[in-house]
Amino acid sequence: MIEVYFTPTPNGHKVSIMLAETGLPHQLLRMNVLDGDHLTPEFRRINPNGRLPAIVDHDPIGGGAPLPVFESGAILLYLAEKSGQLLPADPRRRSQAQQWLMWQMASFGPMQGQAHHFIRYAPEGQTYPVERYRNETVRLLHVLNGRLAEAEYLAGEYSVADIATWPWARAVRAIGLALEDYPAVQDWFGRIAARPGVIAGTSVENPANLSSARPVLNEEQWSNLFGRNMLNAPAR
Ligand SMILES: N[C@@H](CCC(=O)N[C@@H](CS)C(=O)NCC(=O)O)C(=O)O
Structure with a gap:
């Protein structure tokens, strides 16, 4: 257990x-x-x-x-x-899953987390950190969109990298960003949202x-x- x-x-x-x-x-x-x-x-x-x-x-x-x-x-x-x-057996895909997992852990989560903090929790009117972390989240969404325009899933097959990234893609609308602006991300987001395990897990x-x-x-x-x-x- x-x-x-x-x-x-x-x-x-x-x-x-x-x-x-x-x-x-x-x-x-x-x-x-x-x-x-x-x-x-x-x-x-x-x-x-x-x-x-x-x-x-x-x-x-x-x-x-x-x-x-x-x-x-x-x-x-x-x-x-x-x-x-959910960790690919193929060495190339396995490495890609690890790379995108680390990207989520080091960048997409922490940068967006700071954007949530300064937009929704910190005393209002702090434009510098709000812009810094929202812009960084936008940049990271472009990076994600680029990857998903060339691959159906981050490691070429559904893996821990997608599971780590998907809940943070879901959270961007709370800081005023829209997945509609990132078409490959939006398609990937919908494919994952429909999985029974994702429905049960969320x-x-x-x-x-x-x-x-x-x-x-x-x-x-x-x-x-x-x-x-x-x-x-x-x-x-
Ligand atoms: N890098 C950590 C981040 C964990 C984290 O910041 N968790 C938040 C909830 S999502 C938390 O515990 N916040 C309470 C606090 O900051 O005291 C992970 O991915 O597990």
Whole structure:
């Protein structure tokens, strides 16, 4: 059994989609980041970085003690290895899947995440960071569109790279961007949205950040959501 420390965000949905696609037995444990569930000493023994998602595999590859895995990209690779699915066997495609997975983890997720932060959460009127991160997200959408204009899926076949990228493509409308402006991305997005595993993996709970509304948070919730309280919380 795999325990999934889950919150309904693009990073959380990568894991719920992967588990629905592969059929690996699991249990979702819903974490509330506004309450600081991810900052407790217990959770930080699973993910020292105090972020979601994370998993604990009680029947890990290779046996032995339960294995905690953090960072959504590492979780996808672990589940691909465990299930023998969604990481291409062909070495060229396998490398492409790893490259686009790293691209999502290092660029498309973090840059867009900052755009969400400055557009929807930070005090209003900060034009420089809003433009910087929205423009960078636009640039990355052009990169994605270029790849998908030449290949049906990021690695030539459906893989962990698509599962990592799709929930973040879904989130761009909350920062005022439209997939219609990127036709190859839009076609790819529709193909993936129709997959039963993706429908099951995203029906778990709607992500908070698909809406462009500005959330109203009190001081404590803000500090929990953006990790500030982690500096005050004991690590162990
Ligand atoms: N690179 C990490 C990012 C994880 C991340 O930032 N998770 C968010 C939710 S999607 C979180 O835990 N936020 C709470 C906080 O920042 O304190 C991954 O892909 O797993």
